[in-house]
Amino acid sequence: MKKLVVAFTTFSVIFTVSAAINVSAEEHKVQEKESLWSIAQKYDTSVQSLIEINELDSTIIHPGQHITITQEESSKKSYTVKKGDTLSEIGEEYNVSVNKLMDWNNLSNTTIRIGQELKINHPSKENNNAKVEKKQNNKVKAAKESNEGKQDPAAKTITVTATAYTAKCEGCSGVTATGIDLTNNPDKKVIAVDPSVIPLGTEVYVEGYGKAIAGDTGGAIKGKKIDVHVPTEAKAMNWGVKTVEVTILD
Structure with missing residues (x-):
């Protein structure tokens, strides 16, 4: 983007799986005013992944251009809500948004209850042990972060x-x-x-x-x-x- 640079540089989880994960690919035809960012958001992937899959030299794309989308497909999973869980934490763990969790489970608000089964349609890229470790690390991080937002x-x-x-x-x-x-x-x-x-x-x-x-x-x-x-x-x-x-x- 052309811009004005003002300063110059001097320099425990429960889930079930009913099928294995498969990889599929599809093509997306670029429409007017679309960008790699908007396409990545639509297909729940990243700009960098699209660049690598399509061997692009830059983020510039044109209407009518075909972009290959590679996606992982898996069967639906379910998650059992535990004490202290929130939709935000569950979404972060499975790399999905709160809105998607609400949509998949027909929730009218973000209130969830202990023992509730939530559908998780997004493919998981981590095994069970990794998920448990990630959740524990997230809780440790939350406890360590100061008001200034240190990571x-x-x-x-x-x-x-x-x-x-x-x-x-x-x-x-x-x-x-x-x-x-x-x-x-x-x-x-x-x-x-x-x-x-x-x-x-x-x-x-x-x-x-x-x-x-x-x-x-x-x-x-x-x-x-x-x-x-x-x-x-x-x-x-x-x-x-x-x-x-x-x-x-x-």
């Missing part, structure tokens, strides 16, 4: 040079490399990255900035450098050039 030290963290940019500038398109419209979403947390360091579509936590999506690229963003999006030029100026830690959340 679990076991997560992958890298140190980068961070500058800031705003989409509100003369000649700026306001749309990121993954199709995020920052003009209409000025407060959205987005960072520009080098995809070889942080894949596009990755959720991250940036020290001093918060939780964000790696949704943009930039000509000057190479190696361990990032550009954080802020809503105004004044805030970009105030950010300046910083050395910060970035924690990879997915």
